[in-house]
Amino acid sequence: MKPLIRTLVGLGLGSLSLLAVAATPLAYIVLPANGAVVKSPVTVVFGLRKPWGVAPAGVAMEKTGHHHLLVDVPLPDLSKPVPNDAQHLHFGAGQTETTLELAPGKHTLQLLLGDYVHLPQQPPVFSEVITITVE
Ligand SMILES: [Cu+2]
Numbered sequence: 001m002k003p004l005i006r007t008l009v010g011l012g013l014g015s016l017s018l019l020a021v022a023a024t025p026l027a028y029i030v031l032p033a034n035g036a037v038v039k040s041p042v043t044v045v046f047g048l049r050k051p052w053g054v055a056p057a058g059v060a061m062e063k064t065g066h067h068h069l070l071v072d073v074p075l076p077d078l079s080k081p082v083p084n085d086a087q088h089l090h091f092g093a094g095q096t097e098t099t100l101e102l103a104p105g106k107h108t109l110q111l112l113l114g115d116y117v118h119l120p121q122q123p124p125v126f127s128e129v130i131t132i133t134v135e
Contacts, residue, residue: 024049025049025125025126025127025128026048026049026052026113026125027046027047027048027049027052027067027111027112027113027125027126027127028047028048028049028111028127028128029044029045029046029047029109029110029111029127029128029130030045030046030047031043031044031045032044032130032132033130034128034130034131034132035130035131035132035133036132036133037132037133037135038132038133038134038135039134039135040100040101040102040103040104040134041099041100041101041102042099042100042102042132042134043097043098043099044069044097044098044099044100044109045096045097046067046069046091046095046096046097046098046111047096047127048067048096048113048125051063052064052065052113052125054066054067054094054096055094055116056092056093056094057090057092057093057114057116057117057118058092058116059116060115060116061116064115065113065114065115065116065121065125066090066091066092066093066094066095066113066114067091067095067096067111067112067113067114068082068088068089068090068091068111068112068113068114068118069088069089069091069098069100069109069110069111070087070088070089070108070109070110070111070112071086071087071088071089071100071102071107071108071109072087072107072108073087073088073108075110075112075124075126076088076112078120078124079120080119081114081117081118081119082112082114082118082119082120084118090114090118092118102134103134104134104135105133105134106131106132106133106134107131107132107133107134108129108130108131109129109130109131109132110126110127110128110129110130111126111127112124112125112126112127113125113126
């Protein structure tokens with residue numbers, strides 16, 4: 001019994017759970033699927049894993065934030081508030097889905113959570129980039 005317990009302690013349950021968190025993005029795009037071929041307007045559904053939850057902009061609560069959808073752009077400077085323009089869409093009312101008008105062709109989408117003043121969390125919470133094709 002004792003050697004087994006030592007092995008488990010040696011592995012460090014803390015680092016195991018950190019690995020699990022790192023491997024699973026806390027934010028994710030539910031729809032459309034990565035690689036999907038879709039028609040405009042495109043409905044995009046946002047997902048967020050526990051312990052994180054959605055709160056409107058202006059509401060300062062731990063482990064909460066609002067979604068930003070990045071359209072055809074890489075992650076912005078994560079030390080600054082998320083830009084506010086046509087490629088950095090804010091969902092400050094706490095929305096968890098939207099409908100986008102997109103031109104035909106390939107587009108990338110990525111979610112980035114921001115806090116009550118639109119700053120990315122530390123460490124940041126963002127989804128994988130998905131690529132879709134609009135017919
Ligand atoms: Cu924002």
